[in-house]
Amino acid sequence: MIFMEILVFGLFKGAIYALIAVGFTLIFGVARVINLGHGTFYMLGAYLTYVFIAYAGLNPFLSLAISAIVVGFVGVSMDYILIRPMREMGAYVTVVTLAFALLSQYIIFAIFGSRARNIPDFVTGNVVVFGVNVANQRLFVLFLATATIIAFGLFLKNARFGKAIRAVAQNPDASQLMGVEPGKVFAITVGIAASMAGLAGGAISPIWNVEPTMWLFPLIKAFSIVVLGGIGSLPGSIIGAFILGFAETATAFLISNYLQNMVSLIIIVLVLLIKPSGLMGRTLRH
């Protein structure tokens, strides 16, 4: 019985993590930047959704969609304004993305305060899945995440711009020779990744806490997933996301609720000690 609960809740967690991690890996794989502001996109998605629902009275689904799009634009701007100028200076790229994350936290704190915000479920009610009582909101999140990732996968494979992204990820210079503008691709990639993270944040906002420090752990977990799955590997990130989702849920049910967050930290340490390239990654030249 507990096993079923771990399976079901782990699945939901994994799906949300996958949505966040895929974007994170994407930014690295394409723009070669480890964007420490990725958790911030997740946070902005949640807060924007809240604002649209609570202050503009919009339908939750519409709020979610608009938030995801807005966060996408924030991502693109972030690339142009913060990342692009710093691309030359190695260590500073990391610092500037982190500065973006911190700045956003403090701005959100200044506007909204530290009290967690309450967002009503988009879909109410429960359902019983494999003998486990599950809120419909979670099912919604699972379907949304799965659909988004599949859609994105198809986009990458078949759409013209998707192919451009893959080309730039493989070889920016050669892509340029083929008529693709790497700079534009970087920016839009960050935008897409940001959108996905924002979507995740907004979708899960009724269930998880919405407060100004909510960006930190998703970032660390995304990093942990990417390290586990292998940096630069999209399938690796998805697999890693579910592994983390199940591991955390199992820890919460079997050991202690508080230790959940430690799982990602332990994974980072273990993977980097044993097999730094992760499950499926290419090795990272520094």
Added chain:
Amino acid sequence: MLRNIPKIGLVFFGVFALLPFFADSPYILGVITMASLYAVWAMSWDIFSGYTGEINFGYAFFIGTAAFAGAIFGTRLGLTPWLSITIGALTATFLALITGILTLRLRGPYFTIITMSINIAFSELALVLWKWTGGEEGISGIEPLTDGPASDYYVTLIFSFVVFVVLVILSRSKHGQILIAIRENEDAAEASGINTIIYRVLMFGLSAFIAGIGGGLHIHIQMHASHDLLSLSLSTMILIMAIFGGMGTIIGPMFGAYGLSILSELLRNLAEYRMLIYTGILVLTIFYAPNGIFLRMKTLFSAILSKRKG
């Protein structure tokens, strides 16, 4: 060797040494005492991160573990402050070396994230072990360092000065050059026969040790070991002070720390916005003065001076 020390640094310390004769309110002395500790932390952060180029984002780990180790041993075994400070610093150094086995292999964002993670992990751990650490409240009733704000002031000022001199000399010595060589091109440095691992480990340990002493001084001056000494906020503030002042210069972080500490007090009324302002300063610094304000000011002054002579 002694002429390596920037005269402006000496002047600065000279001025502050005389300060208590002009302004002896405990409040002002307290502000500068704290600023001296921040300066120590910023400088010792810099000797590792500024010179190896690896941004340590969890510096409070060294400070906090030293503080709590010292506090716990000190209060439970009734040790004198100097002994507990030493134990604290050694604990921090020991932990630095242990975690260094993992963290020092990593580069760039990996190093940043793992130092951040370790900081957070220990911060949470301290809450879990609240029976020992006092949880959110921390540990109170710690023996005072000296018998008054003025002597506390001088102890920290002198310590800050000593750290300044030692680290400046170290950074401008052959060893500093080697660190810079490692930062710029590790493979070339290795090929030149430099044992990069030993250098990283030693500097990391030194960085932790000095931070630990600072932590120990802090708890005895405040007579309280606060959980904030393990916080990511503290790590962030120190990093901002160092980058604002100018990474990789030692003197830059020193000025950055004193400057931002004093600024922070002046903006006391905007306390809630403090971190926001600090982070804003960080972003502005990265864009408009990436080498820090100290070097910026230096180039500005030389430009002005040479125009005069011109």
